Amino acid sequence: MASSAEGVLPGRLAHGYWRAHEWGLSDNACLKLIHQVLETGIQCFDHAACYGDFRNEAEFGRALALEPALRERLYLVSKCGILFPNDELPHIQSHYYDNSRAHIIWSAERSIEKLQCGYLDLLLIHRPSPCAHPEEIAAAFDDLHCRGLVRHFGVSNYSAQKFSMLQSWLDQPLVTNQIEISPLQPAPFDDGSLDYLLEKRLRPMAWSPLGGGALFKPQNERSTRVAQALFAHGETYGENRLDTLVYAWLLAHPAGIMPIVGSGRLERIENASAALNIPFSEQEWLSVYTAAQGKPLP
Ligand SMILES: NC(=O)c1ccc[n+]([C@@H]2O[C@H](COP(=O)([O-])OP(=O)(O)OC[C@H]3O[C@@H](n4cnc5c(N)ncnc54)[C@H](OP(=O)(O)O)[C@@H]3O)[C@@H](O)[C@H]2O)c1
Known part of the structure; x- marks a missing residue:
């Protein structure tokens, strides 16, 4: 099966x-x-303000500061809106979402500062909040785009209806929805999430593509x-690496899924890149889908 979806996401995989x-x-x-990740062909690096208790972006930024010229070779994604108690932001006393204009702008500016990257290629609203006002999100996106701080915008964990x-x-086009997709989380294949993105010719990013390791x-x-x-x-392709085969199955879906590789081990990142060489016919793809569903096709 071949991917028909286009979009601004670079390449087929993210780290x-x-x-x-x-x-x-x-x-x-x-x-x-x-x-080493760049050498595997991956250009897209996925972050969020809250990763590592709000500290992981700074770690990456310190590495990037050792070679600032590398910035232009990277496609940097970050996310905003999830808050919980942490040492970096001691004033946060509870777990909640903040998708207000002020917070989105503050969080994006903080991510850019911590990543030491000058601008973000893509900023995602990390999770939908049932009471976020879309006008607030629109105003924040316009502000960040006008000031050259963020090139593209998207969402994460949105239903098709919430995305729409x-x-x-918004005046800014949403370019992706980053959702959980794996053989252990096959719901997006049937709940309309992927159909909606296919209709809009947008590509999804897939988080926890290996089920967070549970596979x-x-x-x-x-x-x-x-x-x-x-x-x-x-067996048909002489391939016995389970992670490679899972990535290959996700990559073969026509929505043009971009799996996000979650391991820091080079060997496992290379296993993901090897998946680009393994095709699936519709029949072969469905054999894994039915195993994931645990029931035969109707
Ligand atoms: N938008 C969201 O809400 C959201 C939520 C969660 C994650 N994400 C994004 O998605 C990325 C990937 O998520 P994830 O880390 O859960 O992905 P994942 O690839 O499903 O899981 C990674 C885990 O699987 C283990 N693993 C990988 N290959 C393995 C192998 N061959 N054998 C045994 N274990 C193996 C890794 O262990 P090792 O580390 O030891 O290799 C790691 O613990 C995250 O880094 C983040 O950027 C987004």
Whole structure:
């Protein structure tokens, strides 16, 4: 199956920094990893203000500051709006979302400062809030775009209906919806999320494409079924890396899914890039889908 979706997202894969505080990298090691990720063909680096208790962006920024010229080779994504108690922002006393104009602008400016990147290529509203006013989001996006601080805008964890509603209030086009998609979270294939983006010719970003690592846990019955189906497909191509086969399955969907690789280990990032060489026919793709669903096709 071939992807028909277009959009501004660069390449087929992204590298995510949610778990970066677990990687234990020095600034130099982080810079080396950025170079190695680029060498695999990945240009898109996914961040959020809140990752690592609001500290991961600063770690990446310190690495980037060692080689500022690298900035122009990176497509930097960040997200805003999720707040919870943390040491960096001691005035935050509870867990809530803030999608007000003032907070979006403050958060984007803070991300740019922490990442030491001058501007963001893409800013996402991290989660929809049932009481966010779309006029506030529209005003924040216009302000950030006018000042050259953010090039593109999108959302994360939005339903198709919420995406469409928000877009109707904005002058800036939303370019993606970053949602959870994996063989352990196959709902977007059927709940309208991917159909809506396909209709709009926009590509989704997929978070936790390996189920946050749960796909490697044999005690999970669905993981075992999915692994069997993927290994059966892999035999045709001499491929037995489970992560490579999962990425290949996601990449083969016509929505042009951009999986976000969550590991800091180079070998596992390379396993993701290897997935670009493994095609799926519709029949082969559906064999994994039915394993994920746990029931045969109607
Ligand atoms: N928008 C949102 O709401 C949202 C939410 C969550 C995440 N995200 C984004 O999505 C990115 C990816 O999410 P994720 O980290 O959950 O992705 P993931 O790839 O589904 O899970 C990563 C986990 O799987 C493990 N893993 C990877 N390959 C493995 C292998 N071959 N064998 C065993 N374990 C393996 C990793 O361990 P190692 O680290 O040891 O390799 C890591 O613990 C995040 O970094 C973030 O940028 C966005």
